[in-house]
Amino acid sequence: MAIIIVCTGLVPERYDRALRALAPERDIRLWPDHGAKEDAHYALAWNPPAGELAEYENLRVIFSAGAGVEHLLGDPALPDLPIVRLVDANLTIRMGEYVVLHVLLHHRRMLEYTELQRAKTWRLLSQPAAEEVRVGILGLGELGADSARKLSQLGFQVAGWSRSKKEIAGIESFAGEAELDAFLARTDILVALLPLTPATTGVLDRALLAKLARDGALPGPVLINAGRGGLQVEADILSALDDGALWAASLDVFESEPLPAASPLWAHPRVVVTPHNASISEGPAVAAYMLEQIAAFEAGDPLTNLVDQKRSY
Amino acid sequence: MAIIIVCTGLVPERYDRALRALAPERDIRLWPDHGAKEDAHYALAWNPPAGELAEYENLRVIFSAGAGVEHLLGDPALPDLPIVRLVDANLTIRMGEYVVLHVLLHHRRMLEYTELQRAKTWRLLSQPAAEEVRVGILGLGELGADSARKLSQLGFQVAGWSRSKKEIAGIESFAGEAELDAFLARTDILVALLPLTPATTGVLDRALLAKLARDGALPGPVLINAGRGGLQVEADILSALDDGALWAASLDVFESEPLPAASPLWAHPRVVVTPHNASISEGPAVAAYMLEQIAAFEAGDPLTNLVDQKRSY
Numbered sequence: 001m002a003i004i005i006v007c008t009g010l011v012p013e014r015y016d017r018a019l020r021a022l023a024p025e026r027d028i029r030l031w032p033d034h035g036a037k038e039d040a041h042y043a044l045a046w047n048p049p050a051g052e053l054a055e056y057e058n059l060r061v062i063f064s065a066g067a068g069v070e071h072l073l074g075d076p077a078l079p080d081l082p083i084v085r086l087v088d089a090n091l092t093i094r095m096g097e098y099v100v101l102h103v104l105l106h107h108r109r110m111l112e113y114t115e116l117q118r119a120k121t122w123r124l125l126s127q128p129a130a131e132e133v134r135v136g137i138l139g140l141g142e143l144g145a146d147s148a149r150k151l152s153q154l155g156f157q158v159a160g161w162s163r164s165k166k167e168i169a170g171i172e173s174f175a176g177e178a179e180l181d182a183f184l185a186r187t188d189i190l191v192a193l194l195p196l197t198p199a200t201t202g203v204l205d206r207a208l209l210a211k212l213a214r215d216g217a218l219p220g221p222v223l224i225n226a227g228r229g230g231l232q233v234e235a236d237i238l239s240a241l242d243d244g245a246l247w248a249a250s251l252d253v254f255e256s257e258p259l260p261a262a263s264p265l266w267a268h269p270r271v272v273v274t275p276h277n278a279s280i281s282e283g284p285a286v287a288a289y290m291l292e293q294i295a296a297f298e299a300g301d302p303l304t305n306l307v308d309q310k311r312s313y
Numbered sequence: 314m315a316i317i318i319v320c321t322g323l324v325p326e327r328y329d330r331a332l333r334a335l336a337p338e339r340d341i342r343l344w345p346d347h348g349a350k351e352d353a354h355y356a357l358a359w360n361p362p363a364g365e366l367a368e369y370e371n372l373r374v375i376f377s378a379g380a381g382v383e384h385l386l387g388d389p390a391l392p393d394l395p396i397v398r399l400v401d402a403n404l405t406i407r408m409g410e411y412v413v414l415h416v417l418l419h420h421r422r423m424l425e426y427t428e429l430q431r432a433k434t435w436r437l438l439s440q441p442a443a444e445e446v447r448v449g450i451l452g453l454g455e456l457g458a459d460s461a462r463k464l465s466q467l468g469f470q471v472a473g474w475s476r477s478k479k480e481i482a483g484i485e486s487f488a489g490e491a492e493l494d495a496f497l498a499r500t501d502i503l504v505a506l507l508p509l510t511p512a513t514t515g516v517l518d519r520a521l522l523a524k525l526a527r528d529g530a531l532p533g534p535v536l537i538n539a540g541r542g543g544l545q546v547e548a549d550i551l552s553a554l555d556d557g558a559l560w561a562a563s564l565d566v567f568e569s570e571p572l573p574a575a576s577p578l579w580a581h582p583r584v585v586v587t588p589h590n591a592s593i594s595e596g597p598a599v600a601a602y603m604l605e606q607i608a609a610f611e612a613g614d615p616l617t618n619l620v621d622q623k624r625s626y
Binding site: 093094097105116120122123130154257 | 403406407409410411413414417418420421423426427429430433435436437438440442443444463466467468570571572574579580585586587588589590593595
């Protein structure tokens with residue numbers, strides 16, 4: 001009943017350390033040192049090599065090391081097993097930090113103030129109050145709902161868009177394709193938190209950005225993408241920034257990661273680039289969550305936060 | 314029963330416009346066009362020239378255009394009249410925006426990420442969760458209590474220090490000189506929101522900064538001063554930054570404003586300079602507040618938010 005950790009693109013040692021510390025009795029293995037593959041009953045995976053998970057013939061449950069699972073579903077040989085998404089209070093808090101920080105950073109015009117500081121220039125810029133600014137959360141799941149609440153507590157007008165209608169106090173809810181345009185038309189700062197699915201790939205394109213509010217209290221619309229890089233069309237974002245359709249952007253995720261040095265996003269004066277750091281789970285939190293689910297599973301209780309493979313999240 | 318607006322160092326025309334719009338029947342005058350001085354019954358003042366207010370012999374109430382009143386109390390000829398402090402929901406919301414933005418900015422290590430972006434370098438920095446970081450609000454009045462609550466909702470460990478003990482859910486309260494050192498010793502990010510009084514002048518000095526927590530989850534202690542410039546000793550802040558006693562600072566206020574171009578604070582890589590923009594009241598909010606109080610006063614009802622001249626705030 002070994003646990004195999006198969007992660008690429010992040011630091012899997014922290015999960016290895018945390019699992020060993022919390023469950024010293026368990027057999028924990030860190031890919032590529034997998035030992036006898038038939039021993040593994042549980043996998044903790046992030047962006048595993050295609051076909052790798054299929055080779056563990058006694059695998060029973062796959063745990064995603066993040067909230068998203070597109071890194072698993074892209075594997076055509078993915079075994080037909082229950083997949084558990086990571087739901088971590090810490091992950092939610094970290095995402096809330098990122099979203100609130102970047103909304104405030106653009107709301108308070110910090111890119112311009114940073115330039116003014118560099119020029120040693122003392123100048124007040126006009127500044128709407130939070131209540132005059134409309135934030136729209138595209139993707140009103142666990143993370144989106146939490147960020148929406150926090151922004152609402154800061155005084156912003158907050159709405160969310162999701163596949164199905166949500167009931168969250170103080171947050172206007174838009175749902176489905178039919179209400180997307182109305183949602184965008186009332187949004188000054190758009191925060192993308194959608195999962196990456198075939199339906200959401202490339203959704204942040206020229207056509208969508210052109211539908212954001214043009215009459216807001218800020219100099220122009222702002223995009224914050226803390227979801228997945230595959231949601232965005234970077235060429236469209238750059239052209240929208242350059243012709244004023246977009247005023248500014250904070251991007252934590254990119255079409256290709258790490259963001260290539262040749263990307264014009266790095267040096268764009270109206271773009272904040274962060275290295276996919278919006279919400280990274282700590283080893284102990286992931287390990288505790290996984291061990292709790294394994295204990296339930298071995299006691300015959302149901303797993304929670306299972307992925308609906310038809311909806312891809 | 315004219316209203317005289319006597320403001321220097323900000324843009325008083327917005328108060329003039331807003332008062333005229335809201336009370337077209339009133340006689341509103343904008344210093345230095347004061348007309349017959351005996352007509353003025355009410356003054357809206359910000360940093361008035363010393364002795365000026367004493368010349369309006371029929372003055373009955375002085376309204377401060379900001380939350381602080383040190384700009385009035387420094388006038389040795391200040392008439393012995395009721396002074397009303399500005400308490401404005403909008404002011405509180407704006408201060409909350411500033412404090413939350415700058416706490417998150419340092420918590421999420423944005424000064425370093427901005428440097429990394431400039432160098433086109435994709436690198437993750439270690440990142441404590443909000444719950445591992447202790448914010449201390451020095452000055453737990455109306456503005457401080459609101460910021461404390463908002464930071465607590467984001468997951469930070471928040472404490473406040475004030476002259477007298479406060480009861481705020483989820484916020485640890487320290488009070489008086491005797492508890493100041495204990496408050497500082499548990500603080501990773503210090504937010505100064507004290508009023509400027511003889512007792513608080515220069516309080517943010519080398520000795521105080523040296524008492525901040527050295528064992529925090531961030532690389533070092535952070536100072537955010539959104540109170541008054543007179544609270545801080547800039548030479549001490551610079552030397553603390555340079556020898557590592559302080560890791561970083563956001564300063565909205567300065568010993569001398571505008572901050573002189575010669576100040577090393579402008580170009581310091583660990584200092585964010587903003588031009589005293591943390592919380593600026595809009596004209597309509599100030600005008601509405603003042604007219605409401607005048608209406609109450611003329612109806613024989615008591616004024617609210619009166620300044621205690623003995624305590625200087």
